[in-house]
Amino acid sequence: GDSVTQMEGPVTLSEEAFLTINCTYTATGYPSLFWYVQYPGEGLQLLLKATKADDKGSNKGFEATYRKETTSFHLEKGSVQVSDSAVYFCAPGSGNTGKLIFGQGTTLQVKP
Amino acid sequence: DAGVIQSPRHEVTEMGQEVTLRCKPISGHNSLFWYRQTMMRGLELLIYFNNNVPIDDSGMPEDRFSAKMPNASFSTLKIQPSEPRDSAVYFCASSLRGAGSEQYFGPGTRLTVT
Numbered sequence: 001g002d003s004v005t006q007m008e009g010p011v012t013l014s015e016e017a018f019l020t021i022n023c024t025y026t027a028t029g030y031p032s033l034f035w036y037v038q039y040p041g042e043g044l045q046l047l048l049k050a051t052k053a054d055d056k057g058s059n060k061g062f063e064a065t066y067r068k069e070t071t072s073f074h075l076e077k078g079s080v081q082v083s084d085s086a087v088y089f090c091a092p093g094s095g096n097t098g099k100l101i102f103g104q105g106t107t108l109q110v111k112p
Numbered sequence: 113d114a115g116v117i118q119s120p121r122h123e124v125t126e127m128g129q130e131v132t133l134r135c136k137p138i139s140g141h142n143s144l145f146w147y148r149q150t151m152m153r154g155l156e157l158l159i160y161f162n163n164n165v166p167i168d169d170s171g172m173p174e175d176r177f178s179a180k181m182p183n184a185s186f187s188t189l190k191i192q193p194s195e196p197r198d199s200a201v202y203f204c205a206s207s208l209r210g211a212g213s214e215q216y217f218g219p220g221t222r223l224t225v226t
Binding site for chain 2: 036042043049093097099100102105
């Protein structure tokens, strides 16, 4: 069945460090791919998306590229801030159902 | 747009009581999802609706849980009777149906069953 694997956290970085959170998936067809972010005490928010191979989604300095050949959608940011501390979820779509398959989430802690 | 609205934001109840969680999706969206989030199990999809019709309820943990969507602008998730292990944050999300559609989440209802 469809599944997603994210790197385990927590990931602890100093402010202005480079961030990578790995995400790989298995899915039928060519799903849309999403990254969501959850700040403490809040619901999930869409961070970025990509809908086809080689697309790059970007938002708030975060980027992720749809890599069909490696079935990956790694999240990157060149310089993290304390305010980026949150839980990040990778979520491929599941076939044509409209469902999303959520990973277990990766906690990012950024220290000043 | 006000986004997805959930109520109540917090609910504390005693074991055995009935609990009803409410959700108003974004106007114009025709898919609605109920999730449960716990530290142990992460984010779990409980049930989802397309055009007010339940499509997949395989994630509903047991018969104590039921969900309805009487119209396009309202859905409920009911737990009867509630148990301490039901304590979690329950999220509602909505989307425009389609494989490429992102889901928009509400703020969640934090349920505590004592």
